Amino acid sequence: MIRIDSVTKRYPDGTVAVDRLSLDIPDRSITVLVGPSGCGKTTTLRMINRMVEPSEGTILLDGEDTRRQPVTTLRRSMGYVIQNAGLFQHRTIVDNIATVPRMLGWGKQRARERAAELMERVGLDPALAGRYPYQLSGGQQQRVGVARALAADPPVLLMDEPFSAVDPVVRKGLQDELLRIQDELGKTIVFVTHDIDEAIKLGTMVAVLREGGRLAQYAPPAELLASPADGFVEDFLGADRGIRGLSFVPSAALELTTDAVIPADADAGRIAAGKATHLLVTDADGRPLGWAERDELTAGDIRTDRLRSYGRPFVPGVDSLRVALDCAVLSPVGWAVAVDDSGRVTGVVSQQTIGEAIRAAHAAGRAEDEKVAG
Amino acid sequence: MNIIDFGNAFFSDSAHWHGYDGIPQRFLEHLQYSLLALAIAAAIGLPVGLLTGHTGRGGNALAFIANAARALPSFGLLVLAVLLIGFGLLPVMIPLVVLAVPPILVTTYEAVRSLDPAPVDAARGMGMHESRILFQVEVPVALPLILSGLRSAAIQIVSTATIAAYVSLGGLGRYIIDGLYQRDYEKVVGGATLVAFLALLTLALFWAVARVAVSPGVRRR
Numbered sequence: 001m002i003r004i005d006s007v008t009k010r011y012p013d014g015t016v017a018v019d020r021l022s023l024d025i026p027d028r029s030i031t032v033l034v035g036p037s038g039c040g041k042t043t044t045l046r047m048i049n050r051m052v053e054p055s056e057g058t059i060l061l062d063g064e065d066t067r068r069q070p071v072t073t074l075r076r077s078m079g080y081v082i083q084n085a086g087l088f089q090h091r092t093i094v095d096n097i098a099t100v101p102r103m104l105g106w107g108k109q110r111a112r113e114r115a116a117e118l119m120e121r122v123g124l125d126p127a128l129a130g131r132y133p134y135q136l137s138g139g140q141q142q143r144v145g146v147a148r149a150l151a152a153d154p155p156v157l158l159m160d161e162p163f164s165a166v167d168p169v170v171r172k173g174l175q176d177e178l179l180r181i182q183d184e185l186g187k188t189i190v191f192v193t194h195d196i197d198e199a200i201k202l203g204t205m206v207a208v209l210r211e212g213g214r215l216a217q218y219a220p221p222a223e224l225l226a227s228p229a230d231g232f233v234e235d236f237l238g239a240d241r242g243i244r245g246l247s248f249v250p251s252a253a254l255e256l257t258t259d260a261v262i263p264a265d266a267d268a269g270r271i272a273a274g275k276a277t278h279l280l281v282t283d284a285d286g287r288p289l290g291w292a293e294r295d296e297l298t299a300g301d302i303r304t305d306r307l308r309s310y311g312r313p314f315v316p317g318v319d320s321l322r323v324a325l326d327c328a329v330l331s332p333v334g335w336a337v338a339v340d341d342s343g344r345v346t347g348v349v350s351q352q353t354i355g356e357a358i359r360a361a362h363a364a365g366r367a368e369d370e371k372v373a374g
Numbered sequence: 375m376n377i378i379d380f381g382n383a384f385f386s387d388s389a390h391w392h393g394y395d396g397i398p399q400r401f402l403e404h405l406q407y408s409l410l411a412l413a414i415a416a417a418i419g420l421p422v423g424l425l426t427g428h429t430g431r432g433g434n435a436l437a438f439i440a441n442a443a444r445a446l447p448s449f450g451l452l453v454l455a456v457l458l459i460g461f462g463l464l465p466v467m468i469p470l471v472v473l474a475v476p477p478i479l480v481t482t483y484e485a486v487r488s489l490d491p492a493p494v495d496a497a498r499g500m501g502m503h504e505s506r507i508l509f510q511v512e513v514p515v516a517l518p519l520i521l522s523g524l525r526s527a528a529i530q531i532v533s534t535a536t537i538a539a540y541v542s543l544g545g546l547g548r549y550i551i552d553g554l555y556q557r558d559y560e561k562v563v564g565g566a567t568l569v570a571f572l573a574l575l576t577l578a579l580f581w582a583v584a585r586v587a588v589s590p591g592v593r594r595r
Contacts, residue, residue: 051499075501086496090514090589100500132591149500158499 001027002048002156002188007057009043009213017043018213020057025205028186030178032203034193036236040213041192045160048190049075061156076100078156079149079187084165085141087133093119093144094129100152111151118147121184123177139170146178150185157189164193175201196237200225200244208233222248226365246322249361254316254324254354256338256347264289268299278333281307286344288313291333313337316346321361325354377563384564395548397568403544404572407463407535411470412528418471419478419527420520427486427516428508436483440476448473448534456541466538473534474527481523485516517588525580532573536565546572 002025009018018040025031033041046052048059050071059066066074087096097115102108119126122143133141142162149157163171175198182189193199199206200221208216208224210232217229225245228234234241259275263282271279274294281289281302290307311330314323316338327336328351335348384390390397426433448469455465489512497511498504513520536547549565552558 049499051495072501072503075499080496080499082492082496082499084492086490086492086494088493088497088511088515090592092591099497099502103500103502103506132589132594134591134594145496148496 001025001060001062002190003060003063004044004048005058005060007044007047007054007059009040009047009052010055016212018047018054021209021213021215022057023207023215023218025188025190027188029204030182030189030191030202031205031207032191032193032199033207033209034196034199034203034236035209035216036211037194038211039209041194041209042160043213044209045158045190045192048156049078049080049158076104076152077154078158079152079154081142081145081149081157081159081162083161084138085133085145085162087141087144087148089133092130092132093124093136096133096144097147097151099148104152114151115147118150119144121150121181122147137170138166139174142166142174143177146181150181150187155188157187159189159191161192161194163198164195171198178202197244200247208236227369243322243325246325246358246361247320249321249358250317251314251319251321251324251357252317253360254321254338254349254357256316256349258345258347260335260348261345262297264302264304266297266299266302271297271299276335278335280310280335280337280345280348282345288337288339288345291331291335308332310337313339313343313345315339315341321354321357324349325351325358328354380560380563381567384560384567387560390564397564400544400546400548401568401572403538404532404535404546404569407466407470407538407543407545408528408531408572410463411467411474411531411535412524414467415471415474415478415527415531416524419475419523420482423479423482423520423523424486424508424513427483428504428512430487433483433487437480440479443472444476446472449537449540452537452540461541463543466535466541466543469537470531470534474531477527477530478523481526482516482520485519485523486512489515514589515592518584518592521580521584521587525577528576528580529573532576533569536569 004021004023004025006020006022007018008016008020010016021040021044033044035041043052047054048066050066061074088099094112094115097118098111101111101114106114116126116129119129124140124143124147128136128140133144136144145162163174166174179202191202203221205218206221206224207218210216217224217233222245224233225237225241225248228237228241257275260278261280261282262270262274263284265284271294277294278291279294279297280291281304283289288310289304290310292302292307309332311332312327314327314336316324324336328334328349331337334351336354337348338346340346393399422436426436451469451472452465455468459465493511493515494507497507502511535545536550538545539547539551546565546568549561549568553561553565
């Protein structure tokens with residue numbers, strides 16, 4: 001565990017970048033430091049590997065003061081990823097990745113083999129091994145940056161706004177890739193960003209810092225969204241924190257109905273039995289085709305090309321309540337379509353039912369809080 | 375007679391191709407003075423430029439001194455050096471080195487200082503020692519500029535090394551100065567042509583070195 005113990009960073013001109021910050025960073029999880037510019041998040045990260053020395057306080061790595069070992073030894077035990085990757089442009093991709101192993105005295109062959117292994121791990125085409133950084137896109141360069149940081153298999157990974165300089169689509173890909181890699185490797189990751197959405201997506205724990213380097217709140221993302229500590233955190237989270245909080249509520253408990261689902265070859269009785277004004281028509285395999293008004297349907301003559309789009313379906317148990325709600329909002333009839341892994345309809349659910357589920361989730365959250373408080 | 379005729383006459387005279395005043399001998403002398411001056415200038419300019427560029431400290435003061443040194447007239451410096459030290463190789467080296475240090479020092483300093491700070495930050499963050507950062511991260515990328523500083527210094531040395539002849543030393547300047555004195559314009563043109571040829575040779579040499587020494591990742595092709 002990394003323990004930041006009442007650390008202050010004061011510059012000679014009197015500016016305080018970080019103010020008596022204390023933070024316990026758990027092992028094998030992603031801890032995100034987030035906040036507006038000037039909140040000291042990067043300074044905090046750089047104090048962990050002593051790129052910046054604290055003015056007061058201590059930083060403990062597994063219980064030991066980081067100042068007790070040589071600074072290069074400390075840094076070599078921590079991968080370091082920065083914005084724009086900071087690749088060595090005179091070295092090939094494979095040699096960039098092999099830098100730390102080579103520094104640690106590995107043979108050239110072994111270091112390159114390790115580099116090739118890492119290229120695969122971060123999703124880089126092996127054909128890029130002999131290329132130079134300028135021949136790669138920003139997203140690919142950032143992957144190389146991550147691979148280079150992982151090369152010597154350090155237990156800790158420090159990431160300073162690593163995905164800020166790439167476009168949103170590439171950024172999303174890199175974030176997903178990081179979560180996947182983290183699932184496989186289980187590193188202790190400290191991640192700095194100014195993007196609260198990124199923080200909420202990646203963080204196991206999120207530390208929100210405010211100007212002047214003070215901690216505003218340190219909590220798991222769901223808790224942050226549900227109960228921001230103060231007005232600053234609430235503002236920082238943005239207007240739709242309620243909806244974003246639903247990302248952390250599973251959709252498995254949603255009560256689905258099949259009463260409003262009929263196959264395309266349904267008979268008159270089946271149509272008449274439909275318990276809603278709109279019915280979802282499926283094909284013979286049970287895959288959704290589209291919505292139709294019940295009164296307009298004629299048995300034996302359901303025109304599948306005249307159906308209204310069913311929008312996007314969700315998978316209960318895989319997708320969150322937020323996705324389910326989004327599907328219902330996008331649906332032309334206000335009902336979300338639930339499917340299983342293979343895309344067969346398992347039922348439909350109305351906005352009203354989803355609303356009830358949201359209220360139930362809130363009630364459960366409150367009960368949980370009271371239990372903790374009591 | 376025009377310049378080409380002078381040149382032809384000079385180079386076709388077989389007497390000019392051997393002996394202590396022959397072209398190979400003078401060429402070699404000129405080369406020796408130039409290499410020695412360049413080596414001394416590089417020994418001063420490179421480390422100082424690299425260090426100030428890497429740390430970012432003292433660079434402005436150095437650039438000021440170097441630029442002031444550029445304003446010193448080489449010939450005047452030579453006369454002064456001879457008056458102070460007497461004849462010999464040393465008084466010739468002084469103006470040449472003074473001439474060559476500024477371009478080497480200032481370009482090296484600028485080359486290292488103006489590098490993208492991100493790779494240096496990354497290298498430091500992964501626990502690389504400062505000397506390794508300088509030589510394995512900064513110098514390879516700054517190399518094209520550093521070489522261009524050495525190149526302009528080398529060319530200036532080659533053309534200015536003719537002044538060695540003023541203080542009774544050899545080199546290609548011998549032909550120019552003797553020629554002017556003897557009103558032998560064949561000699562003057564021949565000497566000047568040889569100096570120009572050596573300057574072009576220097577240019578070609580640096581081009582070849584850059585081709586070999588600079589990484590394709592930095593050359594970007």
